[in-house]
Amino acid sequence: xxxxxxxxxxxxxxxxxxxxxxxxxxxxxxxxxxxxxxxxxxxxxxxxxxxxxxxxxxxxxxxxxxxxxxxxxxxxxxxxxxxxxxxxxxxxxxxxx
Numbered sequence: 784x785x786x787x788x789x790x791x792x793x794x795x796x797x798x799x800x801x802x803x804x805x806x807x808x809x810x811x812x813x814x815x816x817x818x819x820x821x822x823x824x825x826x827x828x829x830x831x832x833x834x835x836x837x838x839x840x841x842x843x844x845x846x847x848x849x850x851x852x853x854x855x856x857x858x859x860x861x862x863x864x865x866x867x868x869x870x871x872x873x874x875x876x877x878x879x880x
Contacts, residue, residue: 792828
């Protein structure tokens with residue numbers, strides 16, 4: 784599975800034949816949310832606003848007036864109730880800056 788990010792959303796390209804239902808996604812090991820369904824193929828955009836940390840803070844995506852608040856997405860884990868699946872994150876252009 785490969786994760787691709789946009790400004791306020793991301794998509795998952797499930798390259799397997801497996802359908803995942805009622806799973807947890809963890810972003811950068813800190814922000815989590817439950818996802819109802821991930822079918823084979825490309826998912827619909829998933830909003831970062833669905834993901835919260837233990838303090839109730841949503842995933843920081845920045846804004847036009849506060850671009851410095853944007854957090855890079857480097858790690859995505861999928862937990863299906865039995866196993867943690869490490870997803871490949873497609874890095875953004877200039878990821879190293």
